[in-house]
Amino acid sequence: MSGPVALVPGVPALLPSYASLEDPVADLRAACLDAVGRLGARVRVRASGPSGLRVAAALVAASGGAVVDDDETGVLVVGNGSATRTEKAPGHLDERAAGFDAALRRTFTGIDTALAAELWADTACLGELPPLGEAEVLYDDAPFGVQYWVAVWRTA
Amino acid sequence: MRLGRQHFGDDEALMMAIVNRTPDSFFDKGATWAEDAAFARVAEVVAQGAEIVDIGGIKAAPGVEISPAEEKARVVDFVARVRASYPGLVISVDTWRAEVGDAVCAAGADVLNDAWGGADPELVDVAAAHDVAIICTHTGGVTPRTRPYRIEYDDVVAAAVTDTVAYAERALAAGVARESIVIDPAHDFGKNTFHSLEVTRRIGEMVATGWPVLVSLSNKDFVGETLGLEVGERLVGTLAATSVCALAGARIYRVHQVVETRQTVDMVWSIAGRRPPLRAIRGIQ
Numbered sequence: 001m002s003g004p005v006a007l008v009p010g011v012p013a014l015l016p017s018y019a020s021l022e023d024p025v026a027d028l029r030a031a032c033l034d035a036v037g038r039l040g041a042r043v044r045v046r047a048s049g050p051s052g053l054r055v056a057a058a059l060v061a062a063s064g065g066a067v068v069d070d071d072e073t074g075v076l077v078v079g080n081g082s083a084t085r086t087e088k089a090p091g092h093l094d095e096r097a098a099g100f101d102a103a104l105r106r107t108f109t110g111i112d113t114a115l116a117a118e119l120w121a122d123t124a125c126l127g128e129l130p131p132l133g134e135a136e137v138l139y140d141d142a143p144f145g146v147q148y149w150v151a152v153w154r155t156a
Numbered sequence: 157m158r159l160g161r162q163h164f165g166d167d168e169a170l171m172m173a174i175v176n177r178t179p180d181s182f183f184d185k186g187a188t189w190a191e192d193a194a195f196a197r198v199a200e201v202v203a204q205g206a207e208i209v210d211i212g213g214i215k216a217a218p219g220v221e222i223s224p225a226e227e228k229a230r231v232v233d234f235v236a237r238v239r240a241s242y243p244g245l246v247i248s249v250d251t252w253r254a255e256v257g258d259a260v261c262a263a264g265a266d267v268l269n270d271a272w273g274g275a276d277p278e279l280v281d282v283a284a285a286h287d288v289a290i291i292c293t294h295t296g297g298v299t300p301r302t303r304p305y306r307i308e309y310d311d312v313v314a315a316a317v318t319d320t321v322a323y324a325e326r327a328l329a330a331g332v333a334r335e336s337i338v339i340d341p342a343h344d345f346g347k348n349t350f351h352s353l354e355v356t357r358r359i360g361e362m363v364a365t366g367w368p369v370l371v372s373l374s375n376k377d378f379v380g381e382t383l384g385l386e387v388g389e390r391l392v393g394t395l396a397a398t399s400v401c402a403l404a405g406a407r408i409y410r411v412h413q414v415v416e417t418r419q420t421v422d423m424v425w426s427i428a429g430r431r432p433p434l435r436a437i438r439g440i441q
Contacts, residue, residue: 013440020436021435022435025441090439090441144441
Protein backbone atom coordinates (compact mmCIF):
# COMPACT_ATOMS: atom_id res chain seq x y z
CA MET A 1 0.00 0.00 0.00
CA SER A 2 1.11 3.53 -0.64
CA GLY A 3 -0.52 6.72 0.53
CA PRO A 4 -2.82 7.00 3.52
CA VAL A 5 -4.90 4.11 4.78
CA ALA A 6 -8.09 4.44 6.79
CA LEU A 7 -10.19 1.96 8.76
CA VAL A 8 -13.95 2.38 9.22
CA PRO A 9 -16.62 -0.05 10.45
CA GLY A 10 -19.19 -1.32 7.96
CA VAL A 11 -22.17 0.20 9.76
CA PRO A 12 -25.25 0.24 7.49
CA ALA A 13 -26.72 3.10 9.53
CA LEU A 14 -24.14 5.24 7.75
CA LEU A 15 -25.96 4.69 4.43
CA PRO A 16 -28.19 7.52 3.15
CA SER A 17 -31.01 5.02 2.60
CA TYR A 18 -31.03 4.31 6.34
CA ALA A 19 -31.07 7.95 7.47
CA SER A 20 -33.16 8.85 10.52
CA LEU A 21 -34.44 12.25 11.59
CA GLU A 22 -31.97 12.07 14.48
CA ASP A 23 -28.66 10.49 13.45
CA PRO A 24 -27.93 7.60 15.86
CA VAL A 25 -24.32 7.48 14.67
CA ALA A 26 -23.54 11.17 14.36
CA ASP A 27 -20.14 10.99 16.10
CA LEU A 28 -19.13 7.87 14.20
CA ARG A 29 -20.22 9.42 10.90
CA ALA A 30 -18.20 12.56 11.59
CA ALA A 31 -15.11 10.48 12.37
CA CYS A 32 -15.58 8.35 9.23
CA LEU A 33 -15.95 11.38 6.98
CA ASP A 34 -12.90 12.94 8.60
CA ALA A 35 -10.87 9.80 7.92
CA VAL A 36 -12.11 9.20 4.36
CA GLY A 37 -11.54 12.85 3.55
CA ARG A 38 -7.83 12.30 4.11
CA LEU A 39 -7.57 9.58 1.46
CA GLY A 40 -7.65 11.87 -1.56
CA ALA A 41 -9.91 11.73 -4.61
CA ARG A 42 -9.22 8.13 -5.70
CA VAL A 43 -9.96 5.55 -3.05
CA ARG A 44 -9.46 1.80 -3.26
CA VAL A 45 -11.79 -0.12 -0.96
CA ARG A 46 -11.15 -3.38 0.85
CA ALA A 47 -14.21 -4.89 2.48
CA SER A 48 -15.31 -8.39 3.42
CA GLY A 49 -18.64 -8.25 1.59
CA PRO A 50 -21.22 -6.23 -0.33
CA SER A 51 -22.62 -4.47 2.75
CA GLY A 52 -19.22 -3.10 3.71
CA LEU A 53 -18.55 -2.12 0.10
CA ARG A 54 -21.81 -0.15 0.02
CA VAL A 55 -20.94 1.67 3.24
CA ALA A 56 -17.47 2.47 1.92
CA ALA A 57 -18.83 3.71 -1.40
CA ALA A 58 -21.31 5.96 0.40
CA LEU A 59 -18.60 7.45 2.60
CA VAL A 60 -16.28 8.02 -0.35
CA ALA A 61 -19.10 9.64 -2.32
CA ALA A 62 -20.02 11.84 0.66
CA SER A 63 -16.38 12.95 0.79
CA GLY A 64 -16.44 13.91 -2.88
CA GLY A 65 -14.12 11.10 -3.96
CA ALA A 66 -14.45 8.09 -6.25
CA VAL A 67 -13.92 4.38 -5.65
CA VAL A 68 -11.21 3.04 -8.00
CA ASP A 69 -9.38 -0.23 -8.66
CA ASP A 70 -5.94 1.22 -9.37
CA ASP A 71 -3.88 4.41 -9.20
CA GLU A 72 -5.45 5.09 -5.82
CA THR A 73 -4.57 8.08 -3.66
CA GLY A 74 -5.60 6.20 -0.54
CA VAL A 75 -7.01 2.90 0.72
CA LEU A 76 -10.16 2.45 2.77
CA VAL A 77 -10.41 -0.74 4.81
CA VAL A 78 -13.80 -1.77 6.20
CA GLY A 79 -14.06 -3.86 9.33
CA ASN A 80 -14.76 -3.88 13.02
CA GLY A 81 -14.41 -5.84 16.23
CA SER A 82 -16.93 -8.07 17.93
CA ALA A 83 -20.70 -7.59 17.88
CA THR A 84 -21.18 -9.42 21.17
CA ARG A 85 -20.09 -6.90 23.75
CA THR A 86 -23.38 -6.50 25.69
CA GLU A 87 -26.64 -8.33 26.27
CA LYS A 88 -28.31 -5.99 23.74
CA ALA A 89 -25.54 -6.44 21.17
CA PRO A 90 -26.58 -8.03 17.85
CA GLY A 91 -24.95 -11.35 18.85
CA HIS A 92 -25.85 -11.05 22.56
CA LEU A 93 -23.17 -10.94 25.26
CA ASP A 94 -20.15 -13.14 24.83
CA GLU A 95 -17.72 -12.88 27.74
CA ARG A 96 -14.79 -13.38 25.37
CA ALA A 97 -15.62 -10.31 23.31
CA ALA A 98 -13.92 -7.65 25.41
CA GLY A 99 -10.65 -9.58 25.46
CA PHE A 100 -10.87 -10.26 21.73
CA ASP A 101 -11.34 -6.57 20.99
CA ALA A 102 -8.56 -5.60 23.39
CA ALA A 103 -6.21 -7.91 21.52
CA LEU A 104 -7.24 -6.34 18.20
CA ARG A 105 -6.55 -2.96 19.71
CA ARG A 106 -2.92 -4.08 20.24
CA THR A 107 -2.41 -5.79 16.87
CA PHE A 108 -4.36 -7.00 13.86
CA THR A 109 -1.91 -9.79 13.13
CA GLY A 110 -2.71 -13.38 14.03
CA ILE A 111 -6.47 -12.95 14.34
CA ASP A 112 -8.29 -16.11 15.47
CA THR A 113 -10.75 -16.32 12.58
CA ALA A 114 -12.87 -19.02 14.20
CA LEU A 115 -13.32 -16.92 17.33
CA ALA A 116 -13.94 -13.83 15.18
CA ALA A 117 -16.83 -15.65 13.50
CA GLU A 118 -18.30 -16.69 16.85
CA LEU A 119 -18.12 -13.09 18.05
CA TRP A 120 -19.67 -11.73 14.82
CA ALA A 121 -16.53 -9.67 14.17
CA ASP A 122 -15.78 -8.35 10.67
CA THR A 123 -12.03 -8.90 10.57
CA ALA A 124 -11.38 -10.46 7.16
CA CYS A 125 -9.67 -7.33 5.82
CA LEU A 126 -7.93 -6.19 9.00
CA GLY A 127 -4.94 -8.57 8.93
CA GLU A 128 -2.72 -6.41 6.75
CA LEU A 129 -3.21 -3.25 8.78
CA PRO A 130 -0.44 -1.87 10.98
CA PRO A 131 -1.28 -1.67 14.68
CA LEU A 132 -3.71 0.94 15.91
CA GLY A 133 -0.85 2.24 18.06
CA GLU A 134 0.72 3.61 14.89
CA ALA A 135 -2.49 5.29 13.71
CA GLU A 136 -4.35 8.44 14.50
CA VAL A 137 -7.43 6.92 16.13
CA LEU A 138 -10.51 9.10 15.54
CA TYR A 139 -13.07 6.80 17.15
CA ASP A 140 -12.82 3.84 19.52
CA ASP A 141 -16.10 2.79 21.13
CA ALA A 142 -18.80 0.13 21.20
CA PRO A 143 -22.02 2.17 21.50
CA PHE A 144 -24.38 -0.61 20.40
CA GLY A 145 -22.39 -3.59 21.63
CA VAL A 146 -20.31 -3.56 18.43
CA GLN A 147 -16.66 -2.50 18.61
CA TYR A 148 -15.89 0.28 16.14
CA TRP A 149 -12.59 1.89 15.26
CA VAL A 150 -11.98 4.77 12.91
CA ALA A 151 -8.28 5.27 12.29
CA VAL A 152 -5.88 6.74 9.74
CA TRP A 153 -2.36 5.59 8.97
CA ARG A 154 0.04 7.71 6.98
CA THR A 155 2.18 5.08 5.28
CA ALA A 156 5.21 5.87 3.20
CA MET B 157 -48.52 25.80 1.32
CA ARG B 158 -48.79 29.14 3.07
CA LEU B 159 -51.13 29.78 6.01
CA GLY B 160 -51.00 33.51 6.63
CA ARG B 161 -47.44 34.28 7.57
CA GLN B 162 -46.22 30.69 7.85
CA HIS B 163 -44.89 28.52 4.99
CA PHE B 164 -44.95 24.71 5.06
CA GLY B 165 -43.24 22.14 2.84
CA ASP B 166 -45.19 19.74 0.64
CA ASP B 167 -44.09 16.79 2.78
CA GLU B 168 -45.36 18.20 6.09
CA ALA B 169 -48.48 17.03 7.91
CA LEU B 170 -49.96 19.63 10.23
CA MET B 171 -51.97 19.41 13.44
CA MET B 172 -54.82 21.89 13.74
CA ALA B 173 -55.98 21.85 17.36
CA ILE B 174 -59.59 22.72 18.09
CA VAL B 175 -60.08 25.54 20.59
CA ASN B 176 -63.72 26.22 21.35
CA ARG B 177 -64.90 29.54 22.71
CA THR B 178 -68.34 28.04 23.10
CA PRO B 179 -70.40 26.86 26.06
CA ASP B 180 -71.89 23.90 24.22
CA SER B 181 -69.59 22.18 21.71
CA PHE B 182 -70.12 18.44 21.55
CA PHE B 183 -66.76 17.15 22.67
CA ASP B 184 -65.57 19.50 25.41
CA LYS B 185 -69.04 20.66 26.49
CA GLY B 186 -67.89 24.16 27.34
CA ALA B 187 -64.61 23.27 29.03
CA THR B 188 -62.85 26.18 27.32
CA TRP B 189 -65.80 28.59 27.28
CA ALA B 190 -64.04 30.89 29.75
CA GLU B 191 -61.35 32.93 28.00
CA ASP B 192 -58.60 31.90 30.40
CA ALA B 193 -59.52 28.24 29.96
CA ALA B 194 -59.38 28.65 26.18
CA PHE B 195 -56.03 30.39 26.50
CA ALA B 196 -54.74 27.53 28.65
CA ARG B 197 -55.94 25.13 25.96
CA VAL B 198 -53.88 27.08 23.38
CA ALA B 199 -50.79 26.83 25.61
CA GLU B 200 -51.37 23.10 26.00
CA VAL B 201 -51.71 22.32 22.31
CA VAL B 202 -48.75 24.53 21.40
CA ALA B 203 -46.66 22.58 23.91
CA GLN B 204 -47.92 19.39 22.25
CA GLY B 205 -46.61 20.59 18.91
CA ALA B 206 -49.73 21.78 17.11
CA GLU B 207 -48.85 24.12 14.25
CA ILE B 208 -52.37 25.54 14.02
CA VAL B 209 -55.15 26.42 16.45
CA ASP B 210 -58.70 26.57 15.12
CA ILE B 211 -60.71 28.95 17.25
CA GLY B 212 -64.48 28.72 17.04
CA GLY B 213 -67.20 30.81 18.61
CA ILE B 214 -70.24 28.83 17.46
CA LYS B 215 -70.85 25.14 17.75
CA ALA B 216 -71.63 23.36 14.53
CA ALA B 217 -74.83 21.70 15.66
CA PRO B 218 -78.15 23.55 15.88
CA GLY B 219 -78.67 25.61 19.01
CA VAL B 220 -79.15 29.10 20.33
CA GLU B 221 -78.78 31.69 17.57
CA ILE B 222 -75.47 33.50 17.86
CA SER B 223 -75.41 36.96 16.27
CA PRO B 224 -72.35 38.21 14.39
CA ALA B 225 -71.78 40.67 17.23
CA GLU B 226 -71.84 37.88 19.81
CA GLU B 227 -69.58 35.68 17.67
CA LYS B 228 -67.08 38.52 17.36
CA ALA B 229 -67.23 39.14 21.09
CA ARG B 230 -66.24 35.52 21.62
CA VAL B 231 -63.34 35.32 19.20
CA VAL B 232 -61.85 38.66 18.06
CA ASP B 233 -60.14 39.80 21.24
CA PHE B 234 -59.15 36.22 21.94
CA VAL B 235 -57.42 35.97 18.56
CA ALA B 236 -55.55 39.17 19.34
CA ARG B 237 -54.44 37.78 22.69
CA VAL B 238 -53.22 34.51 21.15
CA ARG B 239 -51.46 36.41 18.36
CA ALA B 240 -49.63 38.60 20.90
CA SER B 241 -48.48 35.61 22.92
CA TYR B 242 -47.65 33.24 20.04
CA PRO B 243 -46.28 35.23 17.08
CA GLY B 244 -45.33 32.10 15.12
CA LEU B 245 -48.51 30.10 15.69
CA VAL B 246 -50.96 29.73 12.82
CA ILE B 247 -54.33 31.01 13.99
CA SER B 248 -57.38 29.71 12.19
CA VAL B 249 -60.89 30.85 12.97
CA ASP B 250 -63.86 28.58 12.37
CA THR B 251 -66.49 30.92 10.92
CA TRP B 252 -68.66 31.17 7.84
CA ARG B 253 -69.39 34.89 8.22
CA ALA B 254 -67.42 37.46 6.22
CA GLU B 255 -68.06 40.12 8.85
CA VAL B 256 -66.51 37.96 11.54
CA GLY B 257 -63.70 36.86 9.22
CA ASP B 258 -62.76 40.46 8.52
CA ALA B 259 -62.56 41.28 12.23
CA VAL B 260 -60.48 38.24 13.18
CA CYS B 261 -58.05 38.80 10.32
CA ALA B 262 -57.55 42.36 11.50
CA ALA B 263 -56.80 40.86 14.94
CA GLY B 264 -54.14 38.53 13.51
CA ALA B 265 -55.80 35.39 12.16
CA ASP B 266 -54.01 33.47 9.37
CA VAL B 267 -56.75 31.12 8.19
CA LEU B 268 -60.50 31.29 7.70
CA ASN B 269 -61.93 27.83 8.22
CA ASP B 270 -65.28 27.97 6.50
CA ALA B 271 -66.88 24.78 7.74
CA TRP B 272 -70.12 25.64 5.95
CA GLY B 273 -68.93 25.52 2.38
CA GLY B 274 -69.18 29.13 1.26
CA ALA B 275 -72.54 29.97 2.73
CA ASP B 276 -71.42 33.60 2.85
CA PRO B 277 -70.10 34.40 -0.64
CA GLU B 278 -68.06 37.37 0.57
CA LEU B 279 -65.80 35.29 2.81
CA VAL B 280 -63.36 34.70 -0.08
CA ASP B 281 -63.06 38.45 -0.60
CA VAL B 282 -62.14 38.89 3.05
CA ALA B 283 -59.50 36.17 2.79
CA ALA B 284 -58.07 37.82 -0.32
CA ALA B 285 -58.07 41.30 1.21
CA HIS B 286 -56.11 40.09 4.26
CA ASP B 287 -53.91 37.64 2.29
CA VAL B 288 -54.91 34.78 4.58
CA ALA B 289 -55.66 31.14 3.81
CA ILE B 290 -59.12 29.70 3.37
CA ILE B 291 -60.49 26.21 3.97
CA CYS B 292 -63.02 25.26 1.30
CA THR B 293 -65.40 22.62 2.61
CA HIS B 294 -68.16 20.50 1.13
CA THR B 295 -71.53 20.51 2.84
CA GLY B 296 -73.84 19.59 0.00
CA GLY B 297 -75.30 23.08 0.12
CA VAL B 298 -76.97 22.84 3.49
CA THR B 299 -77.72 25.86 5.64
CA PRO B 300 -75.17 26.49 8.41
CA ARG B 301 -75.87 24.75 11.70
CA THR B 302 -78.35 22.26 10.30
CA ARG B 303 -78.14 18.50 10.57
CA PRO B 304 -78.15 16.30 7.50
CA TYR B 305 -81.58 14.80 6.89
CA ARG B 306 -82.24 12.34 4.11
CA ILE B 307 -79.54 13.85 1.90
CA GLU B 308 -78.57 11.66 -1.03
CA TYR B 309 -75.79 11.96 -3.56
CA ASP B 310 -75.26 10.12 -6.84
CA ASP B 311 -71.63 9.98 -5.74
CA VAL B 312 -70.73 11.74 -2.52
CA VAL B 313 -67.01 11.86 -3.28
CA ALA B 314 -67.55 13.23 -6.76
CA ALA B 315 -69.80 15.89 -5.21
CA ALA B 316 -67.18 16.72 -2.60
CA VAL B 317 -64.45 16.99 -5.22
CA THR B 318 -66.57 19.08 -7.59
CA ASP B 319 -67.84 21.46 -4.93
CA THR B 320 -64.57 21.99 -3.05
CA VAL B 321 -62.57 22.50 -6.24
CA ALA B 322 -65.20 24.97 -7.48
CA TYR B 323 -64.96 26.78 -4.15
CA ALA B 324 -61.15 26.76 -4.36
CA GLU B 325 -61.29 28.23 -7.87
CA ARG B 326 -63.75 30.87 -6.70
CA ALA B 327 -61.33 31.78 -3.92
CA LEU B 328 -58.47 31.93 -6.42
CA ALA B 329 -60.50 34.16 -8.72
CA ALA B 330 -61.30 36.43 -5.78
CA GLY B 331 -57.59 36.92 -5.20
CA VAL B 332 -56.68 34.39 -2.52
CA ALA B 333 -53.12 33.13 -3.10
CA ARG B 334 -53.00 29.70 -4.76
CA GLU B 335 -50.72 28.33 -2.02
CA SER B 336 -53.22 29.47 0.62
CA ILE B 337 -56.23 27.43 -0.47
CA VAL B 338 -57.11 24.13 1.23
CA ILE B 339 -60.02 21.77 0.59
CA ASP B 340 -61.95 19.69 3.16
CA PRO B 341 -64.62 17.08 2.45
CA ALA B 342 -66.21 17.96 5.81
CA HIS B 343 -67.05 14.61 7.35
CA ASP B 344 -70.60 14.51 8.77
CA PHE B 345 -71.47 17.94 7.33
CA GLY B 346 -74.35 17.27 4.95
CA LYS B 347 -73.41 13.61 5.18
CA ASN B 348 -74.71 10.55 6.95
CA THR B 349 -72.33 7.96 8.40
CA PHE B 350 -72.25 5.95 5.17
CA HIS B 351 -71.26 9.08 3.28
CA SER B 352 -68.48 9.92 5.74
CA LEU B 353 -67.13 6.37 5.59
CA GLU B 354 -67.07 6.50 1.81
CA VAL B 355 -65.35 9.88 1.81
CA THR B 356 -62.73 8.44 4.15
CA ARG B 357 -62.25 5.36 1.99
CA ARG B 358 -61.86 7.48 -1.17
CA ILE B 359 -60.04 10.48 0.33
CA GLY B 360 -57.26 9.87 -2.21
CA GLU B 361 -59.56 11.27 -4.89
CA MET B 362 -59.56 14.60 -3.07
CA VAL B 363 -55.77 14.51 -2.66
CA ALA B 364 -55.50 13.83 -6.40
CA THR B 365 -57.02 17.24 -7.16
CA GLY B 366 -53.69 18.76 -6.17
CA TRP B 367 -55.22 21.07 -3.57
CA PRO B 368 -53.97 20.31 -0.04
CA VAL B 369 -56.60 18.38 1.90
CA LEU B 370 -57.74 19.01 5.46
CA VAL B 371 -59.69 16.34 7.31
CA SER B 372 -61.82 16.90 10.38
CA LEU B 373 -62.57 13.47 11.81
CA SER B 374 -62.10 13.99 15.49
CA ASN B 375 -64.61 12.11 17.66
CA LYS B 376 -67.38 12.68 15.11
CA ASP B 377 -70.70 10.86 14.95
CA PHE B 378 -69.68 8.71 11.97
CA VAL B 379 -67.03 7.20 14.24
CA GLY B 380 -69.50 6.87 17.08
CA GLU B 381 -72.20 5.25 14.96
CA THR B 382 -69.74 2.90 13.27
CA LEU B 383 -68.42 1.56 16.55
CA GLY B 384 -71.41 2.14 18.82
CA LEU B 385 -69.48 4.51 21.07
CA GLU B 386 -70.41 7.73 22.78
CA VAL B 387 -68.48 10.98 22.61
CA GLY B 388 -65.45 10.46 24.81
CA GLU B 389 -64.97 6.88 23.62
CA ARG B 390 -64.10 7.56 20.01
CA LEU B 391 -60.35 8.18 20.02
CA VAL B 392 -59.33 4.77 18.64
CA GLY B 393 -61.90 4.99 15.86
CA THR B 394 -60.81 8.53 15.09
CA LEU B 395 -57.20 7.43 14.82
CA ALA B 396 -58.13 4.54 12.52
CA ALA B 397 -59.84 6.98 10.17
CA THR B 398 -56.87 9.31 10.55
CA SER B 399 -54.52 6.54 9.40
CA VAL B 400 -56.52 5.97 6.23
CA CYS B 401 -56.46 9.68 5.38
CA ALA B 402 -52.77 9.99 6.22
CA LEU B 403 -51.82 7.10 3.96
CA ALA B 404 -53.64 8.86 1.12
CA GLY B 405 -51.77 12.08 1.86
CA ALA B 406 -54.18 14.42 3.66
CA ARG B 407 -52.11 17.35 4.93
CA ILE B 408 -53.99 18.97 7.84
CA TYR B 409 -55.73 17.18 10.73
CA ARG B 410 -58.29 19.13 12.74
CA VAL B 411 -58.21 17.43 16.12
CA HIS B 412 -59.08 17.41 19.78
CA GLN B 413 -56.20 15.05 20.74
CA VAL B 414 -52.97 16.46 19.33
CA VAL B 415 -50.46 14.00 20.79
CA GLU B 416 -52.27 10.84 19.72
CA THR B 417 -53.03 12.17 16.26
CA ARG B 418 -49.45 13.34 15.74
CA GLN B 419 -48.15 9.88 16.62
CA THR B 420 -50.62 8.27 14.26
CA VAL B 421 -49.85 10.57 11.36
CA ASP B 422 -46.08 10.38 11.92
CA MET B 423 -46.27 6.60 11.91
CA VAL B 424 -48.33 6.48 8.72
CA TRP B 425 -46.20 9.18 7.11
CA SER B 426 -43.14 6.98 7.71
CA ILE B 427 -44.93 3.88 6.39
CA ALA B 428 -45.75 5.90 3.29
CA GLY B 429 -42.08 6.77 2.91
CA ARG B 430 -42.58 10.51 3.42
CA ARG B 431 -40.85 10.74 6.80
CA PRO B 432 -37.71 8.94 8.03
CA PRO B 433 -37.89 7.12 11.35
CA LEU B 434 -36.94 9.29 14.27
CA ARG B 435 -33.94 7.20 15.25
CA ALA B 436 -33.40 3.73 13.77
CA ILE B 437 -30.36 1.61 14.64
CA ARG B 438 -31.72 -1.91 15.27
CA GLY B 439 -30.08 -4.34 12.88
CA ILE B 440 -27.98 -1.69 11.14
CA GLN B 441 -25.41 -0.98 13.81
